[in-house]
Amino acid sequence: MTTPEQQPQRPAQYGPSRPVDLPPGYPAEYEADVVLRDGATAHLRPITPDDADLLVAFYARVSEQSKYYRFFAPYPELSDRDVARFTQVDYSDRLALIVTVGDAMIGVGRYERTGRRTAEVAFLIEDAHQGRGLGQLLLEHLAQAAREHGIARFVAEVLPDNRKMITVFTEAGYKVAREFEDGVIVVEFDIAPTDTSFGVMQAREQRSEALSIARLLTPASVAVIGASRREGTIGNALLRNMRDSGFPGRLYAVNAETTEDEIEGVPAYRTIREVSEKVDLAVVAVRAEMAVDVVLDCAAKGVRGLVVVSSGFAEIGDEGRKRQRQLVGLARSYGMRVIGPNALGVINTAPGVSLNATLSPVMPSRGRVAFFCQSGALGVSILADMTGRGLGLSSFVSAGNRADVSGNDLMQYWYSDEATEVVLLYLESLGNPRKFSRVARRLAGRKPVIALKSGRATQGVPLGHTVRRSSLPPATVDSLFRQSGLIGVDTNGELFDVAQLMAHQPLPKGRRVAIVSNSDALTLLALDTVASTGLDVAGEPRTLSAEATAADFGAALSEVFADDRVHSVVVIFTPPVQSNGAEVAQVLAAAAAGSDKPVVSTFLASRSVPEQLRVPDEYGGAARGSIPSYSSPQYAVGALAKVTQYAEWRRRADSSIPDLPDIDTSGAEAFVTEFLQRYPSGAELGDEDRQRLLSFYGISVLPAFPVLSADEAVARAADLGFEVILKATADQWRMRPDLADIWRHIHDEDDMRKAWAEMTSTFGVASDPGRAQFVVQKMAPPGVPVVISAQEDVSFGPVVSFGLSGVATDLLGDRAYRMPPLTTADAAEMVREVRAAPLLYGYRGSDPVDIAAIENLLHRVARLTLELEEVVRLDLRSVLVSADSATVLDTSIRIAPNEKPRQDTPARRLT
The missing domain is CATH 3.30.1490.20 (ATP-grasp fold, A domain)
Incomplete structure (x- = not known):
């Protein structure tokens, strides 16, 4: 890490280590900000001839043993010839990638082609930075670049006692072959991504990104930069909220104009560099034009992360966007991650942390619900609403412009955070939908994730959010949520309705609902909602009279909880004149205690967890087993329906990406390359070319x-x-x-x-x-016409859609969408979720069609569009599905250069 003695200087570029003059052919797309094993960030990029001095300085810091491991002989210094050879590469047959922190190189990896499909790979990591995962990161990025240049296999020579480097290769997830020759271990492996290598990458990504967030949420010391004693200012509010939250760590006030030793009772300094103790987190509330100087000061101090509350960045236009890129690029280059800018801040209620680094004076109670919110303005009301609902919080992050830390990062953190059981997301944009889908799906398999996405109808993106604008219909986001196991909701109220249930009750084991009520009118509302949400009523509702006593409720509840046909229970209690609500609450709590059936209630029309139905936890909040109440049975049943759908997603049989016979990926790739040589700008494929391309994926066309x-x-x-x-x-x-x-x-x-x-x-x-x-x-044999399409979207990447053919379904938008790769469950759900699906299953006496044949085509189209990103549009415009086959009658395909690479690559990077 950068030390105060290194005194970082203001860079000319956004990243301080990038040369100004780039050589011909320099692949800028290989540049990446990366997260290291310990959660710190660094910058990875191709080497250039201008890096000669950087390389020499790096080599001087490397130990003699590490040099020996690299060159198999004593090699104390690099000659001028060595420096020239190592820094001058062609970026194709010879490529070197370096990792920098601030203005210093800390690692380098390179490959050199040794045959048509093979290359030798080697690494050198500065000793002080070994063990931080640089070798694995360099290997991932070198392998991705090598594949692009037709290299399929890496070879490396390693000394037997260089165990760290041997581990880099053996733990990469590739199938590694080792031989011992002349005192050297020769390691060889194919670099094509495999399920194992991708799984290894995802596990490393999750651990490192989770640690990078932990550095922000669990600081031992915090400095508020821009702190003020003047009431009504942002700096004053931040400092007061930090101080009053009970934060047990060291707190510092930083104000460039202060002449006092303290502000609001907190030790004060003119700059963060003057603080003698270590500072983990800086909360920044200074004018936007001062932000770069603040980042440099924090880098010199060794600060581990920034929460930037200041506005005046991308939300104000081009000048602000430039300032924002500079802020984030500079912070990442010195190992720091950034929440914001224009953020509300962060909260962590964990014992021993008690951090309220936000503009909200409300410090929520301790709980099991975590919240990520992109809107600072909405964040304050959200926190107030959570408190009113009695929902305890584990942690909260408002990301503002989301220039660096995003919902993806927080989901990685909450995946392994034992204090969090339920995750809430308020999203205004999706910066990397493919990664979002992948990370959310992994998290949802362990913990419920409830998501509210604004702007779905308009595809609107707030000012300040730098994202690729999708051309896909709004239904794509809903399908993405379903595919990933997220519980999608439409309003803030529904977000908390579902959260209340998830935080306190178990998941239902089926769709059958029992209703116990003392109001005919409210029972009818509940029944209507049950029917409209796809739930089933278990028998007749137990409708009691308005004069029903607690004993009457107890008898009815005993019946439904003992009934194996009942999966969930809805209890409606209105306050008759002669009934004691406390007694009814007691019998309800007693009946539900120990049951594995979730219970929702409309109890005296309250909108939280009533005191009478609360099981207190150790923090004075509501523990699991508490029974949530809703102001209307419609809200109660609506929340129950959402939770039931999620439970079904969790219970569905393990599905995998199927092995497909008759796939020739290399032949298809060669065809696409040859086609683009003929049509460099892209073109529609003619009949013969369409038939040929589809044949590589086992799709035949009549x-x-x-x-x-x-x-x-x-x-x-x-x-x-x-x-x-x-x-x-x-x-x-x-x-x-x-x-x-x-x-x-x-x-x-x-x-x-x-x-x-x-x-x-x-x-x-x-x-x-x-x-x-x-x-x-x-x-073709008579059948039902369907349409299968795939589109390469600039934001989502490849997206496959399915629907029945016809003008009516086009007008109604009756399509199912999924992002490849498709599991067997994904394909099955696509076919079944379109509203016209009954036509495929024998509607009104017709013959059911061959569903397996449709799913097979979906898998093949998904595989094609996933592997060939130059296929920007593919339509099986008419597929006639009969009882025992699916015949493709009409197709349309366009191939064109993909100008913006997909965002979720096999090599880890921050986007």
């Missing part, structure tokens, strides 16, 4: 033959043995309900000529039939 006259149509039909169709494929006539674009059951020449005459007359193209783009095609 051939269709263009015809321009009745004679051609007759001749082609005769070649096919008749039993054909005549179809107009021009876009303006496809799927028109008022025009018959397909003439079926053509048995002979007379049928064809009649079909030709009728269709050209209907379309008004008798004098120019080429406008209709007629084709002749063999008849």
Whole structure:
């Protein structure tokens, strides 16, 4: 880490170590901010000739033993020739990547091609930074770059006692072969990503990113930079809230203009550098134009992270965006992560931490719910609402502009945080949807995640959020949530409704709900909501009279809790004149105690966990087993329905990505490369090219033959043995309900000529039939037409959709969406969740179709679009699914260079 003696200077660039003059061919896309094993950040980039002095200084700090391990002989200094050779690379056959912290190089890794498909790889890490995971990070990024240049296998020579480097290779998740030759271990392995290597990467990513957040949420000392004694200022509010929250660590006030020794009873300094003790976290509330100087001061002090409450960054326009990039790039380059800017702050209620580094005067009670919020303005009301609901908090982060720390990072932290059992997300944008989906799915498999995404209908992005704008419909976000196991909600109230239930009650084991009520009117409302949300009523509701006593409730509750058909219980109690609510609460609590069936209530119309139904925890809050109450049974049942859907997602059988026969990925990649050589800007594929590309993924298309006259149509039909169709494929006539674009059951020449005459007359193209783009095609078995599509989106990457064919489903947007890779459960859910799905399962006496054939096509399309990002659009525009097959009749494919690489790569990086 940077020490005060290193005195960081203001850089000319956003990252202080990047050379100003870049050599020809410099691959800027290989640059990445990375999180090390200990949670600190660093910058990784390709080496340049301008790094000669940086390399020499780095090599001088490396121990003699590490040099010996690298060169297998004493090698105290690098010659000028060595420096030139190591810093001058072609970025293809020879590539070197370096890792820097501040202005210092701390590690380097390189490969050199030794054959058409092989390369030798080597690393050198400064001794003071060994054990921080640099070797694994460099290997991941070198492997990704090597694959792009046609290299498939790495070879390395390692001395037997260099155990650290041997571990780097053996624990990477690749299948490693080792041989012992002439006193040296020769390590060889294929660098194609595997499930194992990707799993290793994800586990390392989770640990390092979780640690990077822990450094922000569990500081032993905090400095408020911009602290003020003037009431009504942000600096004063932050300092007071920190002081009053009971934070047990050391607290410092920093104000460049102070002449006092203390502010609000807290020791005061003019700069953070003057603080003699260690400072873990800096909470920054200074003018935006001063932020870079503050970052440099914090870097010199060795601060581990920043919470930037200051505004004046990307939310104000181009100048602010430039300032924001500089702030984050500089902080990351010195090992610090940033929450904000324009953030409300962070809260951690853990014993021994009690941190309230926010503008909210409300310090929530200790609890099991964690909250990530992108809106600072909404954060204050959210905290107040949680307190009103009696929901205790484990930790809270308001990320503001989310320039660095995002919801992805917090989910990584909460995955292993034992204090957190339920996670709430308020999202205004998704910076990296693919990673979001992957991380959320992993977390949701362990803990419930409830998410509210604003701007879904408009695809709006708040000022200050730098994200790629998606062109996909709003339904894509809903599908993404379902695929990842998230509980999507539409309002703040619904967010807390579900959280109340998740925090206090077990998950239901099924959909059957029992209702016990003393109000006919409220029972009807509950039944309506049960029906509309897809739940089932277990028997008749136990509707008691308005004069029902506590004993009456107890008898009814005993019945439903003892009934094995009941999975969840809804209790409605309104306050009749002659009844004692406390007695009813006692019998309800006693009946539910020890039960594994979740209970929701409308108890005296309260909107929290009533005192009478609360099981107190050690912090004075509501423990598990407490029974939440809602102001209306509609809200209670609505929350129960959401939780039931999540429980079903958790219970579903383990599914995996299926092995597909007849896949030729290398052949497909070669085809795409050759196609782009012919059409550098991209183009639509013709019939022959479409058939060829799809064949690499085992997708066959029933051939269709263009015809321009009745004679051609007759001749082609005769070649096919008749039993054909005549179809107009021009876009303006496809799927028109008022025009018959397909003439079926053509048995002979007379049928064809009649079909030709009728269709050209209907379309008004008798004098120019080429406008209709007629084709002749063999008849497929009768069935239900469906559409399978894939699109490469600049934000989400590849997205696959499914729906039934037809204008009605197009107008209604009746499509299911998923992001590849698809598991068997993903594909099955896509087919079943469209509203028109009953047509596939024998609706009104029709034959059920071959669902497995649809799912097989979904998997193949997903595999194709995942592996070939240059396939920017693929449509199986007409797939006819019969009882025992699925026949692809019509396709459309476009290939083009993908100008913006996908964001979730096999090599770890901060985005």
